[in-house]
Amino acid sequence: MPVLDRERELKIFHPYTVQGLPKLPLPSLKDTLEMYLRCMKHLLTQEQFDKTQNIVKQFGAPGGVGELLQSKLMERRENKANWVYSYWLNDMYLNNRLALPVNSSPAMVFPNQNFRAPIDSLRFAAHLISGVLEYKTLLDCSRALPVDYARGQLAGTPLCMEQYYRLFTSYRLPGPESDTLVAQESSVMPEPEHIIVACKNQFFVMDVVINFRRLNERDLLTQLQKIVKMAESEEERLPPIGLLTSDGRTEWAESRSVLMRESTNRDSLDMIERCLCLVCLDDSSGPELSDTTRAMLMLHGDGVAKNGGNRWYDKPMQFVIGADGCCGVVCEHSPFEGIVLVQCTEYLLKYMIGSPSKLVRAASVSELPAPRRLRWKCTPEVHKLLTSSADKLQRLVRNLDMNIHKFYDYGREFIKKQKMSPDAYIQVALQLAFYRCHGRLVSTYESASIRRFQEGRVDNIRSATPEALAFVKAMTDGKLSTSDTEKMEMLQGAINAQTKYTILAITGMAIDNHLLGLREIAHEMKIDKPEIFKDEAYLISNQFILSTSQVPTTVEMFCCYGPVVPNGYGACYNPQSDHIVFSVSSFRESPQTCSAEFVKCLVQGLLDMRDLCSKCNSGSKPNEQGKQSVSHDKRLTVSTCKSHAAI
Numbered sequence: 001m002p003v004l005d006r007e008r009e010l011k012i013f014h015p016y017t018v019q020g021l022p023k024l025p026l027p028s029l030k031d032t033l034e035m036y037l038r039c040m041k042h043l044l045t046q047e048q049f050d051k052t053q054n055i056v057k058q059f060g061a062p063g064g065v066g067e068l069l070q071s072k073l074m075e076r077r078e079n080k081a082n083w084v085y086s087y088w089l090n091d092m093y094l095n096n097r098l099a100l101p102v103n104s105s106p107a108m109v110f111p112n113q114n115f116r117a118p119i120d121s122l123r124f125a126a127h128l129i130s131g132v133l134e135y136k137t138l139l140d141c142s143r144a145l146p147v148d149y150a151r152g153q154l155a156g157t158p159l160c161m162e163q164y165y166r167l168f169t170s171y172r173l174p175g176p177e178s179d180t181l182v183a184q185e186s187s188v189m190p191e192p193e194h195i196i197v198a199c200k201n202q203f204f205v206m207d208v209v210i211n212f213r214r215l216n217e218r219d220l221l222t223q224l225q226k227i228v229k230m231a232e233s234e235e236e237r238l239p240p241i242g243l244l245t246s247d248g249r250t251e252w253a254e255s256r257s258v259l260m261r262e263s264t265n266r267d268s269l270d271m272i273e274r275c276l277c278l279v280c281l282d283d284s285s286g287p288e289l290s291d292t293t294r295a296m297l298m299l300h301g302d303g304v305a306k307n308g309g310n311r312w313y314d315k316p317m318q319f320v321i322g323a324d325g326c327c328g329v330v331c332e333h334s335p336f337e338g339i340v341l342v343q344c345t346e347y348l349l350k351y352m353i354g355s356p357s358k359l360v361r362a363a364s365v366s367e368l369p370a371p372r373r374l375r376w377k378c379t380p381e382v383h384k385l386l387t388s389s390a391d392k393l394q395r396l397v398r399n400l401d402m403n404i405h406k407f408y409d410y411g412r413e414f415i416k417k418q419k420m421s422p423d424a425y426i427q428v429a430l431q432l433a434f435y436r437c438h439g440r441l442v443s444t445y446e447s448a449s450i451r452r453f454q455e456g457r458v459d460n461i462r463s464a465t466p467e468a469l470a471f472v473k474a475m476t477d478g479k480l481s482t483s484d485t486e487k488m489e490m491l492q493g494a495i496n497a498q499t500k501y502t503i504l505a506i507t508g509m510a511i512d513n514h515l516l517g518l519r520e521i522a523h524e525m526k527i528d529k530p531e532i533f534k535d536e537a538y539l540i541s542n543q544f545i546l547s548t549s550q551v552p553t554t555v556e557m558f559c560c561y562g563p564v565v566p567n568g569y570g571a572c573y574n575p576q577s578d579h580i581v582f583s584v585s586s587f588r589e590s591p592q593t594c595s596a597e598f599v600k601c602l603v604q605g606l607l608d609m610r611d612l613c614s615k616c617n618s619g620s621k622p623n624e625q626g627k628q629s630v631s632h633d634k635r636l637t638v639s640t641c642k643s644h645a646a647i
Helices: 006-013 029-043 046-059 065-079 085-094 118-140 162-166 217-231 241-246 249-259 263-273 291-300 338-354 380-399 412-417 422-438 466-476 484-506 512-524 536-541 595-616
Strands: 107-109 170-173 180-183 194-199 202-207 278-282 317-322 327-331 400-407 444-449 458-461 546-550 558-560 569-575 580-587
Touching (some): 029 046, 029 065, 029 466, 029 512, 029 536, 046 536, 085 180, 107 291, 118 217, 118 278, 118 338, 162 338, 194 263, 202 217, 202 263, 217 278, 241 249, 241 380, 249 380, 291 327, 291 380, 291 400, 291 558, 327 338, 338 558, 400 558, 400 595, 412 422, 422 444, 422 466, 422 546, 422 569, 422 595, 444 484, 458 484, 466 484, 466 595, 484 595, 558 569, 569 595
Parallel strands (some): 194 278, 444 546, 546 569
Antiparallel strands (some): 107 327, 170 180, 194 202, 317 327, 400 580, 569 580
């Protein structure tokens, strides 16, 4: 599938980042098949499992199709820097036909800004752009960006830095069946020296380098002021073409091909696709700016009536600056993982705090050329496509059920005092919450970085372990038959199982990437799809009803994203020393899910787990902070929640 020449891209961008890093290992077929059965047994009926066990046995038999595919994967590992990278990228992102907002693109929500006058938001934007250009300089100066080292489990290992070099140089090009991740190559064309500013659904080219000189902050502010004035001109206003990028990928590919018939549109598309990033100057969105409201505004712009058309979702980095202080960044996820987004945004926010605004002292580039409005030639067919895209975005806006919850009863430090991994502990709490809501466990996704290896992205930690099931049953059975000591042993068992699987995943020995590789190599070899990949258990294993991710920050901000299946939850969490920020999402159209109810169960589980630890581990009570868990609506129970039949 269409991914640019990987080896060539590495040579162009960052020859130093993969040297010395090992290749991603290939687990043994036997280990993966055994682990697959262990991960799925307690999530299936006995009849389903018996069938799956026979299929797996046949697949792994000596001389069978599994061994053939494994040998081909071993050959592939010898010949590729990373044997799973292109398979994974296509499967996770490029082949996915869902719209990017909510379904794929996460957002980082900044602290709410107190803009007292319209000029304040433009000053903030100019300061932010200045930070972006500073960070881009670090990326462009080969070794200026320090190498990341692993934290948490197996800390201290150097990590592949390749993803950073796609932050401002890549673009997701829509295709009818599969998208393409396009990377700018400096040896082929000049580095982009412009950003695109979106304002009132109009797009403007703003050069950030003029006469070989980077614009200073005062000049950036001057240009932004010109753009705002140009955008306010009613006579010049063009249709909100950005809405087309919020549509399904196949629909957007078709709309783009319609736009491309006109040379004016081709030129405008080219300028957007080659820009460093987007800066979206949003109008005020309304009186209520709770964490939950701001999260939704970042994810979808609140639809066509607000700022939904003031975006271009194919670009990896869209910095959103609202006139009302609602600010953050929306990221197209295919080029890089959340930690890279966090590192970049933390750099920018720290830059803005630590580097005073330089609006007065700096010398200006004289006679700044005016920014250029991008023009669009819109036929009746394009107007019809815009109406369709707007309707679908509005449905997505209505459908998203988001709940940002700040849990203040304790945080990371209390968990560490129990000699437990905070991430594993929170994952077990999420399993307990789901079980309380739905009476069962389901396939769960937790992203695990495999950047210890060349071109490493992620594999999956399967958090719905048999040990987690035993613990959540004991915590919810309503009987007194299980003692606190036994429950504590079960909690320790669940956390140990979670930690053990985490280590497997980050060392390249988990099952999801391996099974994907076996499936895809069979497809390449044009052999019939093996029965293991047609089996109901495999479909269930890949229906991630609970999609989770830890996104810790050292600056006050939080990450959010939508569910990955219609009847699922997205659960992102940011553990701080004395509190935990949860971003829980679901879809209102599902009669089986409710974000507020999930949060209610999550809070209850966290309190129950704390009480259990405090009873069994004397002297480890959390710090009393006088704060209670805070949800966006100040309540944990919501009377309008839907019934909670099992999903």
